[in-house]
Amino acid sequence: MSERLLVEGNEAVGYGALDAGCDCYFGYPITPQNEIIEWLSRELPKRGGVVLQAQCETSTINMVQGAAATGARVMTSTSGPGWSLMQEGMSNIATAEVPCVVVLVQRGGPGTGGLRQVQMDYNSVTKGGGHGDYRNIVLAPASVQETYELMQLAFYLADKYRVAVVVLSDALIGQMMEPLELKKLDFGPLPSKEDWVVTGKSYHKDGVKHMSLIVKGTPDDPRFPTWLSFPKHLYEKYQTIEKNEVRYEAVALEDASLVIVAFGYMGRISKGAVKIARGEGLKVGLLRPITLWPFPKEAIAQLAERGFTFLVVEDNFGQMVEDVRAAVCGHGSGGIHLLNMFARSSSADGALIHPRRIVEECKQILGGNR
């Protein structure tokens, strides 16, 4: 039997990083992710890894870019305000095509906002966030165990596609303690980094220099991409990811007539709501996207074709609901309802949308009152 621990979600990020073979961590303190930088500062150097606390998040993401260009498995972590500072780097990493993992532990916004859980950074992580046309793979865990497993997947996907992968945690999952079972995951072979890493010319097989550039496009040299061939290459890469890497959890969808769509901790709370609703004889199911980009739009479109109605539950104004609308558009006529943060139980910053409240909403929708 493998080892079982009782840890916080933020520590599970650390355990996941270690088991993925994370080599370098660059970070800057910000609540509610301080446990990550503190834990890794303690544990990573023991295993020969590099940890550096930088002077700001703008610096951490650029240190990540530099370290990633050498082929190291590298990560950083932050929360909302730091994430905003990182957008320049995220955009450059997309062009430089260096693999890295960014853990975003969401907190209240906009502005400095609050320190407790929200899901307000959905649009920023899934639609790019910085300037230019690019995507990040976004993985949204709903538990401490899943945080640990998705960290390992994140490093794998980053290396597989040479992209930045965002693990979208939040103050709730990050600071909640749960049992964690450690198990190293094997996702299969990865392409070699030999032909692009920047490590010094004499360290390359053929002795030909390598360049890691954020400016791509030359007019007249066939060895380098042109102004059009480079965006086309990125576009095709993103299409491959959309085709191959969609992940979601389906709960009781077979005979459902109402499908809740929710991610992260709201996905988990909605799972509780489905259980209560089923106990009361309501035909409610759940689709919990694990990859927020690529979004499981095909799965949602297929459900829409079958005539299902949707209830999107998210702890923000309503951001993912737009992706659900886009997925449903042209597939069936089922309604799309939204239960947003204003269904929280109280005005306290730690308040949540409770399962009972979700069940109540389901009853209203199924009763034709919405």
Added chain:
Amino acid sequence: MSQIEKQRVWVSGTPRLWRYNPIGARQCAGCHSPIVERIICEVIEEMGIEGNVICVTGIGCSALANFLFDFDSLKVAHGRPVDAATGVKRALRGRPVVFTLQGDGDCIGLGGGALISAASRAEKITVIMANNAVYGQTRGQMAPTTLVGQVTTTTPFGRSPAEHGYPIHTAELVAQIKGTAYSVRTAVNNPANYQRTKKYLKTAFQKQIDNVGFTFVEILEACPTLWRMSPVESLKWLEEVLMAEFPLGEFKNVDKIE
């Protein structure tokens, strides 16, 4: 062999590391950047570190060198080479010689915070900052190093202390920081200074190799195009006006940081 390589003309005495440039030579007549690039190549060859050196450039005229240099390099965002160089150096556990090649706007304008923090951490990298007192690539706006009274496209009546403040003396500033092992200002306006700059750069690289601390080399460069002068006039202005504001010399040179 590609078309570009066939077209390449080898000039006797050119450093081996000075290679083809598929985007074409971009520097203007009388620009000092190619001189600095050549010095870098010569120093690397003479020190025998050519297989184990990584250059990090940012955005700006000084940062067109990636294609030119025949060794590994990164090009990162404006103001961020110092951070990226830190990442490279740390990830490779201090093995290669890592240097940045930046303009004054890149280095002390946008990247000022990163520069001071890296020096404070005694980061084992070398920062080469080209100082031409204007923004070159964006065509002549005021830079952090623009002199009082100097006319640029954003100070059309001259830089006024009341409105725009004063130029930054980066080499002196960096010399004040404890983690700095070496800080120097030099120029490439004549053969004597060319040789001095080579010596300074070798010293900086050697201190990096010896893990002494942060090393900084500021180089005054002429920009005839944006100073609105002929190359010869610009040399005169550099020697008489720019050097009066920015004196040359070593501001810090220690073998051990106590």
